[in-house]
Amino acid sequence: MQRMKRATRDRGAVAVWVAILMVPLLIAAALAIDISAAHADRQRLQHGADAAALAVAQQCSVTPCTDATADAVAQELAESNEPLGGAPTANADLDAGWVEVQNSSDREYWFAPVLGVDDAAISAASAASWGFPTGGSAVMPFAFSWCELAVQAGLPPIRNDAGAIVGIQIPEAGVTRTVLASKKADSGCTGPSGNVVPGGFGWLEPTEGCGDTVTDIDSWAPSDPGNAPPNGCSPTDFSKWVGQTILLPVFDVATGNGNNAEYRIFGYIAFRLEAYYFAGQYVTPERPCDGSERCLRGTFLRYADTASDFDHSPTGPQMGASVVELRLPEER
Template identity: 70%
Template sequence: MQRLIRRQRDRDRGAVAVWVALLMVPFLIASALAIDIAAANADRQRLQTGADAAALAIAQDCARRVQCTPDARTATARAMATANDPLVDPADAVVTRFGSGQVQVRTSSERDYLFAPVLGQEQVSIEAEAAAMWGYPTGGPAVMPFAFSWCELAVQAGLPPIRDASNRIIGIDVPEAGVTRTVLAAKKSDSGCTGPSGNVVPGGFGWLEPTEGCGETVTDIDGWAPSDPGNSPPNGCKPQDFSKWVGQTVFLPVFETATGQGNNAQYGIFGYVAFRLEAYYFAGQYVTPDRPCSGSERCMRGTFLRFADLDTDFEYSADGPQLGATVVQLLLPEEN
């Protein structure tokens, strides 16, 4: 009896060995194909990273009005693709769409399979696409409760207007390298930008009524922002609220018109400027060690920039006022 059981076991072992041998071939083929597929997916991920980087880089350049010619866009796309080359074959990139504040980029490469040729598949073409959009802020939360006068920017900062084909002012021409200026608050008698009281609106120095605390001041172009009267920062603000903005680039509203006076004053918002704050003097504790002005004056010094922000809560439009501040974001690519 034991001899019969032993023989049966031997036969079972032989059958298992045969099945293992038979199944080993498709198992090895599947494993080999999995390696090829995983490698192709890794390449596709690198191509996608290159496409995303290319779309964002081109959008930033065009938003700042630098290196936005067709040749420059192609060169930027290829540079970003090369920086994210797949592990085997080099990547190429083309700009497939451009216009109306949008750009779309396609990156591509070829991968030679290692194991798939046994099934007649020598290589695979891999592609990835990305799109980005840029525009000019039309509304959102400015972190500093202050608005520049359009006239003051033109006179004090020396920033000439940008006009469209019908001679309508659509922005200001901020130099590529930016321009550093000390800008006095609304009270400035020799600028030609103020009324008889020395202010744009009586009792107002360009301060806005904060939406919450001393933080976000939500405004919109073609809308009215309430003034916070007086020559001191608004109630709820603390010295540290201003000191933390030194060295930071912020979007600040620019007003074109004003109405009313005191608590009833309002500023008509025209657009938003990108401003890197360097020093200020608002009297009392609201002053930096390097005072850009003194006495009864109120001022801030900083640099007006062509600046593209990838992380912002501002709404934007390709047709918005062009004041140097721009917003850039990735989009879902359009189908060809």
């Protein structure tokens, strides 16, 4: 009988302990569940902001865009990454060569109201820059003459109000052309030798290996003479670039001859390589020129490069190519 009396006195003890622990349990739930949910929402807002910044920068780098267009793109991508807590609001702030995206949303808490906190405003920001390439490493050690591009590819120069050339016009749809070595092109762009410089086809001296030729605008790049690609290059190097869009230097002035020749780099153009014939094994199955001609064929296009090591500036030479880079908002 004594044992039964003790059991009777213990009756209800669990309910008391549950009542005592309920508040800390709810606090723990608020910390573990509500804060985790808010963190997940912020991650989705960040994904939407990053995607929008890159998308707006890519669009603005190749075609004119407005604040309204940028806001629409940002809102669309914010909604594609909509947080679970509530509908997002996006805003894009445009500047020259720069866009900053702000995404925001409200998260209604499930357990935090016991602490007097019903909801929270969540936000994320991202930015991207774009501009025309001003220097970097080209994978193919070759430079076009802007004069040859105007004559052979039908790409006229862009001139400013003072008449100075500031770029090359690239149609929105791109232009596919076969560009012959200047000696065979009879374009009127060359000197008495038939080449831009005697013995020069447009090959540059690679900085390191065949796929790394570093140049900068307004600087002089040394020439590698002859019809064949430079020493250190192989047919495999060129075949792997077929079908790829690459940034290639364009020069406006050349001087010297042979190994002493130099090209002054004017800017960079986006070129999707399709076929070529230079000499010996440097030929694609579809040979784009005949006989003693040397040539390459591809498409000159408007192109936003998001995986490039090229430096860029919104005031660089305009040749259809642009470089887009995801940035931190405070970097502006």
